[in-house]
Amino acid sequence: MANTETPKGFGLAIDFGAVAPAPDPAVATTTSTAPTEAKLLILGSGPAGLTAAIYAARAGLAPIVIGGYAPGGQLMLTSEVENFPGFPDGIDGPELMAKMRAQAERFGSIMVDQDVDRVDLSAQPHRVWSAGREFRAEAIIVATGASALWLGLESETRLRGRGVSACATCDGFFFKGQEVVVVGGGDTALEEALFLTRFATKVHLVHRRETFRASKIMISRVEAHPLIQLHMNREVIEVLGEKSTEAVMLRDTTPGATGAPERLATGGLFVAIGHKPNTALLGGALPVDAAGYLQLESDTTASQIDGVFIAGDVHDHRYRQAVTAAGDGCRAALDAERWLAERDASGS
Ligand SMILES: Cc1cc2nc3c(=O)[nH]c(=O)nc-3n(C[C@H](O)[C@H](O)[C@H](O)COP(=O)(O)OP(=O)(O)OC[C@H]3O[C@@H](n4cnc5c(N)ncnc54)[C@H](O)[C@@H]3O)c2cc1C
Numbered sequence: 187m188a189n190t191e192t193p194k195g196f197g198l199a200i201d202f203g204a205v206a207p208a209p210d211p212a213v214a215t216t217t218s219t220a221p222t223e224a225k226l227l228i229l230g231s232g233p234a235g236l237t238a239a240i241y242a243a244r245a246g247l248a249p250i251v252i253g254g255y256a257p258g259g260q261l262m263l264t265s266e267v268e269n270f271p272g273f274p275d276g277i278d279g280p281e282l283m284a285k286m287r288a289q290a291e292r293f294g295s296i297m298v299d300q301d302v303d304r305v306d307l308s309a310q311p312h313r314v315w316s317a318g319r320e321f322r323a324e325a326i327i328v329a330t331g332a333s334a335l336w337l338g339l340e341s342e343t344r345l346r347g348r349g350v351s352a353c354a355t356c357d358g359f360f361f362k363g364q365e366v367v368v369v370g371g372g373d374t375a376l377e378e379a380l381f382l383t384r385f386a387t388k389v390h391l392v393h394r395r396e397t398f399r400a401s402k403i404m405i406s407r408v409e410a411h412p413l414i415q416l417h418m419n420r421e422v423i424e425v426l427g428e429k430s431t432e433a434v435m436l437r438d439t440t441p442g443a444t445g446a447p448e449r450l451a452t453g454g455l456f457v458a459i460g461h462k463p464n465t466a467l468l469g470g471a472l473p474v475d476a477a478g479y480l481q482l483e484s485d486t487t488a489s490q491i492d493g494v495f496i497a498g499d500v501h502d503h504r505y506r507q508a509v510t511a512a513g514d515g516c517r518a519a520l521d522a523e524r525w526l527a528e529r530d531a532s533g534s
Pocket of ligand 1: 229230231232233234235252253254255256257259260261262266267268269270271300301302303329330331332334351352353356417464469497498499500505506507508509511512533534
């Protein structure tokens, strides 16, 4: 994300026409006319889901990708991506996702841009409901990602990708020589603050409470760091700037405080208040860990349920990168392909 650039294609709809080759009419299918049965269903159309689709489609499985009403996933929320291999000059997030989609469609993936409402994974074929229609498949890859939590401010939404980010690993590099603000009080926020000291001249860590809920070791590292300034009992109530982020307004959250909000100049705001894995559609069918992420059963992408595989940020809270999600999508497609082949060979 370049702080001063207007993100191209920013928003929830993808302008596929700009970068995607014209789809082959033999394989292009609109959401309403898409078939409802396939060997493999892929839930999610971020880097994990679309990479799985590329592999599965090239293996002749003609997967149906039910990719959500916000197709493309989290990279639709950022402008420049500089760490995805193969793009030495960087690439806009939406453009990268449009290319992945075009690649998946080229080999026969079928795209359905709707949310999955619920699933029944208790018997074969597995069943999935989306916008009133029932889809069936022997194998399913769950790649529904995890959504970053935001503060919920109008100005924050407007300036996303223009200085406002939820990923320091992804966007920290763009803030070389600037002062930045990190919001949050857990381990992730403190880690992001420490990481950003590699680029920023100063990191302002804003937390609305008196104490952090992070681990002691992280707290002592942050407190000892000469480039980190703590703003305890403060919350961001507005992000200022027209085309890019220029400052944030901080409110004192101390009970009884009556002072006027303070302006803090900054080129970047990193919101690090957590992620929510998108698992509600599963209705508890698969086990989750304490933070709500899906759990893998082994060193493959297999879940606890036969024929159901998991890929990307919906289970991974350690790496959370496009390239790791894409790698996971590849693994899940290969696992699903092998599982289907074994099933066919055994005649089940
Ligand atoms: C602001 C920002 C900037 C980032 N910048 C970078 C970067 O520069 N480089 C990098 O490597 N990573 C970056 N990341 C991280 C990267 O975007 C994620 O790690 C990656 O997108 C995860 O891929 P995924 O496919 O697992 O999930 P996601 O990208 O989250 O995709 C999930 C998909 O599931 C769909 N979905 C959700 N619920 C349902 C449902 N009920 N039914 C059907 N579909 C559903 C969504 O619509 C979406 O298509 C950034 C993240 C953010 C938030």
